[in-house]
Amino acid sequence: MRNLRLIINREYLARVRNKTFIVMTFLSPLIFVGMILLIAYLSMLNSTEQKIIGIHDESGMFAAEFKDGEQVQYLDYSSKSLATARQEVLENEYFGLIHISKIESSFGKPEVEFFGKDTPGFGTVENIEKTISDKLTREQLIAKGIDVSEIDKARADVSVQIQNFAGEQSSKMSNYIKMFFGGAAGYLLMMFIIIYGNMVMRSVIEEKTNRIIEIIVSSVKPFQLLLGKVLGTSLAGLTQFSVWIILGTVLLFGISSFLGIDPTAARSPASAGIDNAMKPEINQLVIDILKLPYASLLSFFVIYFIGGYFLYSAIYAAIGAAVDSETDTQQFMFPIILPLILGIYVGFFSVVENPHGTVSTIFSIIPLTSPIVMLMRIPFGVPWWEIAISIALLIATNFAVLWLSAKIYRVGILMYGKKPSYKELYKWLKY
Template sequence: MSNLKLIIKREFIARVRNKTFMVMTFLSPLIFVGMISLITWLATLNNEEVRQVAFFDETGLFLSDFRDSENIDYINYTDLTLENAKDSVVIKKMYGLLYIPKKQSNRELAKSVQFYAEEAPNISILNNIEEIIANKLTNQNFEEKGLDLNIIEDSRAKVSIQIENFSGEKTSKMANYVKMFFGGAAGYFLMMFIIIYGNMVMRSVIEEKSNRIIEIIISSVKPLQLMMGKILGTSFAGILQFIIWVTLGAVLLLVATSVFGIDPQYAGVEQSIALDGNQEEIQLLLQDILKLPLGTLVFAFLIYFIGGYFLYSSIYAAIGAAVDSETDSQQFMLPIILPLMLGIYVGFFSVIENPHGTVSTVFSMIPLTSPIVMLMRIPFGVPWWEVLISILLLIGSIIFMVWLAGKIYRVGILMYGKKPSYKELFKWLRY
């Protein structure tokens, strides 16, 4: 037992003192926030770009309908010929030329409008132009049929469905997207953590094996103790890193709420002032975020991180013991990556669509995928007994996998110069 403690301490200190670990621990939250800020800023710059669009209207119907907006400046080239208009747009490097030909009927006209541009135009610009033309032609059709436009406009009904549960609590239409975001982020980060820390264990074993240090260590420590020491030491370093990230994330959240003037209690209190539709939707969205089981999600993340890490790290350790270099380990990576990727795809395509369906429930119980899929399901509300069954199955699988990996580890740790195959690994299990 004392040897196991020494190995755990050695692995933990080796990981924590690593410069990369320190940089990633304290800078990752700042880098993450910085990347989001940069992307938002770049998107804003892109949206602020004003594009010049010329239009050539043979019908004369739309001369007053194309009005400048924040992102588009419309220029009337109807006085020119079509060919001169095209040449002018190319020379002045405008965004494009809209050509509206003269036709016998509005039906023909709607199918004949063209847009000339050097590159494929932005879909939002095309949608804007199509909407302007469609509204004009529609109103013309109404007038030709003797319909009063004012009466038609007054008769339009705008429906906004209010969502409320049976206890009287209102919720936002975006509630499922909020749950999808938090659950998906938790599942994705868990997958990345398992891969990162699992690879740390594998590299550590390969490094000691290639340096022949392992031969000295193994003379004093049992192979299973050595494997468990590496897994536990790295897991404690990972947990420490996770706690630091959560703490820094909470601090950054508090700073953000202070800077942007967001009151966390505002969403949970009934307001006496009247709110318009958009403000009320934002209010309900904030309520939905605060109603999420964030504490349960963080706790479950920690539990499933430890469980998923132990399950996969034992496999990583066995692979590290079986090979002589990282290059040789690539042939064994597919059985590790495949269940993790499957969990992500099931989460995004099944859990989001039907979080309590058969596929979602089954994959949240299978130990190789449950750490990811169950985390994605938790924001949607999962019965405690399903979570308990999932955790118990995960613990049982960890015990079995550690025992299985230990048999491969104790044989492979002293094997040199031979590239093992799956057949060879199965032979080692019988030793």
């Protein structure tokens, strides 16, 4: 135990004192916050920009339907000829010109054209089409002698209230919130595994290339060294994460209040459409967010975080021991990255669609993907026995993989000048 503590201590200090590590620790939050503020700033610019669009409506039926908004202003050119209208829009550098051809009766179909320097955005085009077709539909209904005001009155809006059998209400948005929490946790775990797993691997390779490994294993058991390395590196990782979170939060709110930029504006595309009618929905959302089972979320996050990280770090360490230099690791990298990517894909495609479907369930039990997929499923509520099986399997696999890795590690660290194949690794297991 004393030696393990010494090793953890050294590994931790070696990581933390590394110049790149220090730079990344303090620079990353700056870059991250800078990006968020830039996006927020740009989307603020975007929303204050006003487009001016000219309308040339030959029948005079539609021009009045285009209402000025915050971002768009319409100018009526119907009284002028199309050629003059185009000329003027071009000279004034307006955004574009809508031309609507003449129709004989309400049942005709006008030809609609848009002239502009740039291609208009998807939303703009859709808005133009909707305005014209709505007007046309109304006109046709009136022409057929139907009272349009009756139809307006009869239009009913239905909103589904989601409740579970226990009578708890939840909002439609709450699935997205759960997805957000689960996805963030799974993604964070994957990043952690890749970044710090690589660090463990590099540190194993370093000891091999420095030829210090045999001096160390004559004092401590290789397994102790392996364990100390994984633990020390993870502590360094946690330190870095904590600094990122604290520094990031302080910077984000400090700078944004200093510059007067609202960081939440970065999320505006999603929240822009929320108006008064959605207020109850938002209240429900807040209740939902508050109602998420944070205690269990956090404890499962910790369990899967540790389990997943250990599992992969042990594999990374074994790879590091098997090779002589980092360039030789390529052939072994793919099998590690594959389950991680698979976990993320299954999470974002299958879990969103159906959190309790067969695919999601299976992948949340297979140990190599379970840390990521299960973390994504947990906010949706997972039966306790599924979690129990998944965790039990993860722990069992952890022991098995640690044992196998330790064997490869023990042989590999003393092998120089060979680029091993999988077949050779298998042979090492039997030494």
